[in-house]
Amino acid sequence: MGCRRPAANAVIARKTMIFCTLFNLSYLPQGLALYRSLERTRGEDFVLYVLCMNDMTHGYLHDLDLPNLRIVLLSDIEDEGMLAVKGQRSIGEYCWTCTSPLVIYVQGLYPEGSVVTYVDADIAFLADPQAILDELGE
Secondary structure, eight states: OOSBOOOTTOOOOTTOEEEEEEEOGGGHHHHHHHHHHHHHHHTTSEEEEEEESSHHHHHHHHHHTOTTEEEEEHHHHOOHHHHHHHTTSOHHHHHHHHHHHHHHHHHTTSOTTOOEEEOOTTOOOSSOTHHHHHHHOO
């Protein structure tokens, strides 16, 4: 079955938090720790979109079939401009290049006004991240 691919115009419960991140195989352990920390702090009330920076990462995540993880492929977000600079950038630089297009892509899957939060793959939540959004207010 594998991890689910994003569906256009996805609908989620209001309390569900939407996160996105990106990583390659080198950051797979950190990315999984991020996912598990969201499970511990949010239960089922989250979705984590992961931009797989290489095919091996995609394969591992697909095989894990994590229920709240959505796989995003580079081909989902890359445009001509990104492809033109891809060969001129290190993997780290290209990850930075992909951050904004990833957020825009995920935002496009949800109704206007939905909050999409980008998080680096090497963080973990020790408490419910909803407190951060509550602090920010409307």
